[in-house]
Amino acid sequence: MLKLNAIQKRHWLHQHPELSGNERETARQIVDWLRPLKPTQLMAPIGGRSVWAIWDSGKPGRHIMFRAELDALPIEEELVIEYASVNKGISHKCGHDGHMAILLELACRIVSEGIEKGKVSLMFQSAEETGQGAGRVVSDPLFKENRPDEAFALHNLPGYPLHTILSKGGVFCAASIGLKLLFKGHTSHASEPEKGKNPAQAIGQFIVCLPERVRQLGLHSHTFYTITHINLGDESFGVSAGEGEVWMTIRSLSNNEMRRLLQAIESQANELAHQQSLVLEVSKHESFLATTNHKEQEEVVRQACQQLGLEVRTLPEPNLWSEDFGVFLDEVPGALLGLGSGEGCFPLHHPFYDFPDEIINTGARLFWQILINRL
Numbered sequence: 178m179l180k181l182n183a184i185q186k187r188h189w190l191h192q193h194p195e196l197s198g199n200e201r202e203t204a205r206q207i208v209d210w211l212r213p214l215k216p217t218q219l220m221a222p223i224g225g226r227s228v229w230a231i232w233d234s235g236k237p238g239r240h241i242m243f244r245a246e247l248d249a250l251p252i253e254e255e256l257v258i259e260y261a262s263v264n265k266g267i268s269h270k271c272g273h274d275g276h277m278a279i280l281l282e283l284a285c286r287i288v289s290e291g292i293e294k295g296k297v298s299l300m301f302q303s304a305e306e307t308g309q310g311a312g313r314v315v316s317d318p319l320f321k322e323n324r325p326d327e328a329f330a331l332h333n334l335p336g337y338p339l340h341t342i343l344s345k346g347g348v349f350c351a352a353s354i355g356l357k358l359l360f361k362g363h364t365s366h367a368s369e370p371e372k373g374k375n376p377a378q379a380i381g382q383f384i385v386c387l388p389e390r391v392r393q394l395g396l397h398s399h400t401f402y403t404i405t406h407i408n409l410g411d412e413s414f415g416v417s418a419g420e421g422e423v424w425m426t427i428r429s430l431s432n433n434e435m436r437r438l439l440q441a442i443e444s445q446a447n448e449l450a451h452q453q454s455l456v457l458e459v460s461k462h463e464s465f466l467a468t469t470n471h472k473e474q475e476e477v478v479r480q481a482c483q484q485l486g487l488e489v490r491t492l493p494e495p496n497l498w499s500e501d502f503g504v505f506l507d508e509v510p511g512a513l514l515g516l517g518s519g520e521g522c523f524p525l526h527h528p529f530y531d532f533p534d535e536i537i538n539t540g541a542r543l544f545w546q547i548l549i550n551r552l
Contacts, residue, residue: 186281187277191262191268197307200304204228215288227303229301234292239552241327244502249306256529279331308464314504315508329544330511331513332500333518337517338488340488340536341490342488351495351497353499355462358446360421361420362418376450377409377421379421401438402425446459
């Protein structure tokens with residue numbers, strides 16, 4: 178395994194995907210590939226199942242961190258390829274296998290060419306897809322003890338030409354949060370609904386009335402909610418439902434507007450539950466801060482692209498999907514950039530998506546240029 182090149186390593190990672198928080202074999206294999214490169218520190222695990230390798234020159238200077246993600250998605254592999262997923266119902270349909278391969282290639286270059294001063298570290302982060310991994314890492318005492326000065330990451334972006342770099346100052350990815358609203362009453366015989374507390378009416382009114390409640394807030398058009406799931410009672414003709422649940426995702430380019438929207442949704446739900454003598458339970462899941470690039474580090478990315486002759490495009494609007502790299506950027510200056518994965522590439526999370534091998538070297542070259550520029 179140690180003699181595999183970056184493409185072969187990606188294929189191995191693609192073939193052995195694991196879900197968020199369960200990346201045991203993925204982390205173990207990353208450690209096996211990193212250990213012969215003799216990092217000054219190799220922390221595994223950190224913040225759950227993440228892996229962090231640091232190379233220290235021994236001379237004063239900046240500490241620059243680069244991050245990739247370990248986790249895959251609960252999507253069945255439909256591609257007929259030699260390295261297809263062997264784990265049923267799980268596959269790398271977001272390109273995290275490619276992101277890891279880029280850092281592994283960067284690690285080899287760090288060792289072969291060395292750094293003259295400062296430190297460089299590579300973070301292989303667990304549980305990005307659920308928005309839990311970055312928060313666990315920054316809360317870990319090991320991160321606090323070895324806090325980097327700057328942090329960089331990339332995400333491949335289908336729909337853009339191969340090797341093109343997508344940059345954006347300010348917000349690069351939206352904030353989002355999954356919300357579960359559980360309306361609890363109690364069941365009764367379907368012939369005597371008045372003897373129970375069926376939440377159907379409250380849920381119906383909630384869905385119908387919420388758009389106007391949100392409209393009155395005057396929020397930006399990029400602050401919105403999406404109802405993703407509704408469940409009421411059991412599959413029975415004889416029982417009047419005793420509880421029902423609404424799942425929704427709320428999304429915004431502004432953390433402040435996210436809070437306002439969340440307050441409005443909870444207020445609407447509480448009012449309806451109170452009116453109909455129901456108990457409301459609210460739980461939050463998969464929370465992501467807005468990923469906001471720092472101006473200086475975004476310019477660092479552009480400078481490195483210019484030096485390498487890579488085309489840079491400015492995203493006209495932030496991405497509406499979310500990325501928990503925003504947690505790192507809330508702690509230290511840095512930037513998240515996009516790397517074009519092909520105009521004909523299937524979109525992220527599509528069952529036919531596959532990370533293009535030809536951009537592994539592009540990502541590694543760019544990260545190396547950023548590193549030597551900053552050190």
